[in-house]
Amino acid sequence: MKNFFVKILIFMLITSCSGEKKQKEVIVPNKAWWKEAIVYQIYPRSFKDSDGDGIGDLKGIIEKLDYIKSLGVTMVWLNPFYQSPNVDNGYDVSDYKAILPEFGTMEDFDALVKGLHERDIKFVLDVVVNHSSDQHEWFKQARSSRDNPYRDYYHWWPAEKGKPNYRYSLFDAKGDAWQYDSITNSYYLHYFAKEQPDLNWENQKVRNEVYDIMQFWADKGVDGFRLDAFQFAAKDTTFPKFPEGFEKDFIQYYAMQDGLHDYLKEMNEQVFSKYDVMSVAEGAGRNFQEAHELVDSERKELNVAYAFDAVDIAKPEGYSFSHFKEVFTKWDKEFSKKGWLSIFLSNHDQARLVSRFGNDSPEFREASSKMLNTFLLSMRGTPFLYYGDEIGMTNINFDSISQYKDVAAINGYKKAASEGADMIKFMSDLNFASRDNGRTPMQWDSSENANFTSGTPWLPVNENHKSINVFTENSNPNSILNHFKKMVKLRKEHEVLIYGDYELLAAENPDIYAYTRTLNNEKVLVLLNFTNHDSSIELTEIGAINEPLINNYSTVEVNKNNIQLKPYQAIIFKLN
Ligand code: NOJ
Numbered sequence: 001m002k003n004f005f006v007k008i009l010i011f012m013l014i015t016s017c018s019g020e021k022k023q024k025e026v027i028v029p030n031k032a033w034w035k036e037a038i039v040y041q042i043y044p045r046s047f048k049d050s051d052g053d054g055i056g057d058l059k060g061i062i063e064k065l066d067y068i069k070s071l072g073v074t075m076v077w078l079n080p081f082y083q084s085p086n087v088d089n090g091y092d093v094s095d096y097k098a099i100l101p102e103f104g105t106m107e108d109f110d111a112l113v114k115g116l117h118e119r120d121i122k123f124v125l126d127v128v129v130n131h132s133s134d135q136h137e138w139f140k141q142a143r144s145s146r147d148n149p150y151r152d153y154y155h156w157w158p159a160e161k162g163k164p165n166y167r168y169s170l171f172d173a174k175g176d177a178w179q180y181d182s183i184t185n186s187y188y189l190h191y192f193a194k195e196q197p198d199l200n201w202e203n204q205k206v207r208n209e210v211y212d213i214m215q216f217w218a219d220k221g222v223d224g225f226r227l228d229a230f231q232f233a234a235k236d237t238t239f240p241k242f243p244e245g246f247e248k249d250f251i252q253y254y255a256m257q258d259g260l261h262d263y264l265k266e267m268n269e270q271v272f273s274k275y276d277v278m279s280v281a282e283g284a285g286r287n288f289q290e291a292h293e294l295v296d297s298e299r300k301e302l303n304v305a306y307a308f309d310a311v312d313i314a315k316p317e318g319y320s321f322s323h324f325k326e327v328f329t330k331w332d333k334e335f336s337k338k339g340w341l342s343i344f345l346s347n348h349d350q351a352r353l354v355s356r357f358g359n360d361s362p363e364f365r366e367a368s369s370k371m372l373n374t375f376l377l378s379m380r381g382t383p384f385l386y387y388g389d390e391i392g393m394t395n396i397n398f399d400s401i402s403q404y405k406d407v408a409a410i411n412g413y414k415k416a417a418s419e420g421a422d423m424i425k426f427m428s429d430l431n432f433a434s435r436d437n438g439r440t441p442m443q444w445d446s447s448e449n450a451n452f453t454s455g456t457p458w459l460p461v462n463e464n465h466k467s468i469n470v471f472t473e474n475s476n477p478n479s480i481l482n483h484f485k486k487m488v489k490l491r492k493e494h495e496v497l498i499y500g501d502y503e504l505l506a507a508e509n510p511d512i513y514a515y516t517r518t519l520n521n522e523k524v525l526v527l528l529n530f531t532n533h534d535s536s537i538e539l540t541e542i543g544a545i546n547e548p549l550i551n552n553y554s555t556v557e558v559n560k561n562n563i564q565l566k567p568y569q570a571i572i573f574k575l576n
Contacts, residue, residue: 027520028499034224034278034303035340036498038377038488039124039384040073043348044081044103045089046441047387049453056441056452058104058112065112067470069119071390072488075278076116077124077226079348081109085135087195088171088407089439091228092133096213113221122223124278129210130229131196138209139197146184152203155189155237163187165239168247171196171407173414175247191232191254193407201233201263211270218271224278225271227302231283234259256285261293264301273300280304280342288334295339304382306342307331314356316432321530325504325513332380332502341381345372346389351437353386355395359568364532365392365468367568370483370552371528374570377487378517378526380502388442390484391473395437396462399427405459406435445471483552490550490572496522505542511535512565516542516575523575524549529565536564544576 048060058081061068068076080090083098090100099106113123132139141150146158157164157178164187169177171193178187179194189198199206214225234257246253264281272279284291284307295305310327313319335341346353354360358368369392376383398404401413409430416426436459441452443465449457450465462468473481491497500517505525512535513528525542529535540561548556551571557564565571 028495030297031499032303032340035382036492037075037122037278037382038073038491039075039077039342039382040068040071041077041079041347041384041386043079043387043439045079045458046439046452048442048444049455049457052453052455053102054453054455054458055102057102058099058108062108062112062115065115065119068116068121070485072485072492073121073385075122075124075224077224077384078126080126080128080228082128085133085195087133087193089405091128092131092135092193092196093128094133094135095137096132097216110220117221122278123221124224124226124280125214125217125222126226126228127210127214128228129199129213130233131190131192131198134195134197143181143183143188146186152200153206154197155200155235156184157187157189157239159185159187165241167191167239167242168250169193171411173411174418175415189235191229193411198235199233200237201235201259202237207263207266211267214267214271215274218275218277222277224280226306227279227281229283230264230281231255231260231285233263251283252286255283256290261299261301264294265299268300268302272302278303280306282306283308288331291334292339297338304340304342305335306344306384311345311347311350316429319357321510321513322508324530325507328379329502329504329507335381336501342384343376343379343381344384344386345376346386346438347384348386348438349435351433351435352393352395353389354392355432355437359532360392360394364568365394366480367552367566367570369480371530371568371570373480373484374487374526374550374552374572375513375528377491378497378524378572380498380500380517383491386438388438388440390481391443391468391470392480393440393443393468394462394464395432396440396460398431398434398436401427401430403460404430404434404436406439409434409436443469445469483550486550494522494524494549495519496524500524505539506537509535509537512537514539525573525575527563527565527569527571527573529567529569532567534564534566536562538562542575546574546576548573 045056047056048064049056050059081100081103082093083095083100084090084093099109116123138150138153141148142154164178167177169175169191177189177191179190180187190196191198232254236257242253279302281302284305291305291307295302313324345357353372354365354369358372404410440459441457441461444451446466446469450461450469452461473479496517496519500519503516505514511529511531513530514537515526517524538561549572553566553569556571
């Protein structure tokens, strides 16, 4: 155990009167299981392929249920697995009650949920109802004639009225959200790709269809709903002109439009209130007030806010650490009394956690991955952790557009090229930020294709799987994976990490993120060095520091009030 010697120069300063100290009764207001949940997100295409077609599937996830359990997580959010032509990897649904054959069957789905439940793990369904696929029967009907009963399921603009006012599309190769359709001489609206027409939420029939779909899955036992792009669902259907250049800040014009809260209230009445489920929408409005309006419990809409302010900070040129602290601190403050947040820094729409917010060089990948996981699991809010981050998977180094599979990358490239953009910069930004970075297959071991598939993987497996993989990490007690598991366990064992008040310390420290979490008489101190060099922090009046609850190094130097941290060191102390 000598290697584990903790070089603590001053501490173990247990309060002198500890003998007399009475355990106060711990009072935690507004507890809820979904506040205590630890969500693990799985991108089904990339987790585990059971049949050799190169595409991950439900049976593959079933094979890995014990692995998921071993992580200690309590919920799994699975990205869409419905019938889909896969223009946007399942976010273009053509049948909301059917399973994409590449992923398996409804029996497989039932077996997956059963297997999770047997292991006390809940399941979150991804509900994609801002838009459907253009191959959905509703859209096929709607586009067939202007008087088809399904016509009003979508947004149409008759071409004889001229071109509708410009709307920006996130994934369109021309950036235009209006697609002309010659069958009825009309335009239809698609905020995402042209194969993803937006549903018309003003139509009660559409809303009823959605509630029926959600009830179908709730009756099958799903425990949570994640509403994709839902803050865009309500629209001003007179389609007024927006100011020139609005697309640079399109969220201001697209999010939280009139009607959205009514739809959420109705959805709550029709679905959420009838089941014991967690509800979370992608996006949390345009400001704190709107975020609250989505999740304050007395409003009876959603229960967890999923805000993008923090995740959006990382840019190819780096990010401002002080801004990072400021964003998390502000959000926590705004939600300290009411409402509940999710905590995340990665998902299937982002590049890899360690490559964006840490340091994926061989020297620092391990320490910085552990540090980031410590952060995510020690903040107030439900952590949403993304598959692969528990072993520190990194970005993949694609250099040609032909290697990318993501519709956003491919159409973004076409758009940039047609606008005469600097394509060298475009490709280097894509290399850093592309969503495909976060979608490469899970690295199970060092064998060919990381044992993700026996066939040809739909997206290349990262070459670094030879050293970065579950098998190797499992057998090393000091691995990122084992640190992740310890941190999950710690969160579950210490209610203070879930419900405790958060207080930022030494805000101006340029290297270290320091905060305390306090719940009744329990207090912990979290110290995270976000840099690749040694750094120190002076802390006064924090009370006595005990032995670390967790540390990603074997030692730490504490000298009076000065604590010295190694590069990317992450440490949590219990305070007295
Ligand atoms: C948000 C999802 O997270 C993303 O993956 C998808 O492309 C868009 N919504 C459209 O559904």
